[in-house]
Amino acid sequence: MRFVDCDHEIEARTGVKIPTIFEIEGEAGFRRRESQLLDELTHETGLVLATGGGVVLDPANRAVLAARGIVVYLNVPTQVLWERTRNDRNRPLLQVSNPRERIESLYRERDPLYREVADIIVDGGRGNPGGMVRQVEKAIQNFHKKTCEH
Numbered sequence: 001m002r003f004v005d006c007d008h009e010i011e012a013r014t015g016v017k018i019p020t021i022f023e024i025e026g027e028a029g030f031r032r033r034e035s036q037l038l039d040e041l042t043h044e045t046g047l048v049l050a051t052g053g054g055v056v057l058d059p060a061n062r063a064v065l066a067a068r069g070i071v072v073y074l075n076v077p078t079q080v081l082w083e084r085t086r087n088d089r090n091r092p093l094l095q096v097s098n099p100r101e102r103i104e105s106l107y108r109e110r111d112p113l114y115r116e117v118a119d120i121i122v123d124g125g126r127g128n129p130g131g132m133v134r135q136v137e138k139a140i141q142n143f144h145k146k147t148c149e150h
Contacts, residue, residue: 004048006034039064049069065117071117074124075122080124085099
């Protein structure tokens with residue numbers, strides 16, 4: 001299957017980094033681009049799509065995700081998110097005085113939305129990428145078995 005990371009695809013199509021889009025168009029402009037790309041890509045088959053964390057904020061995006069594929073929510077503890085992102089300057093929403101608190105706030109806001117749209121929830125965290133892939137593959141196989149039984 002082809003893999004696409006929405007954020008990387010937006011950068012490739014615009015020729016600029018996401019912070020630049022935020023700077024010029026604001027978060028609303030970035031979210032419009034994200035929604036358009038999501039709509040386009042979810043019409044493809046044979047695709048694994050990694051969305052940006054805020055994609056679930058828009059009810060229309062949640063509807064698109066729910067209707068057009070299997071949604072896997074990789075639920076990662078805020079401590080791990082902090083460790084992974086604390087030196088990443090390519091995350092405009094974390095360029096605040098207390099990024100750790102911001103991560104916790106974003107998580108509280110987004111977690112219920114991900115749970116609303118997710119077909120599968122996989123606890124992420126400290127595992128290696130290969131182990132996570134195997135966990136997700138197994139969860140998808142189990143999901144297919146359950147949906148075929150009904």
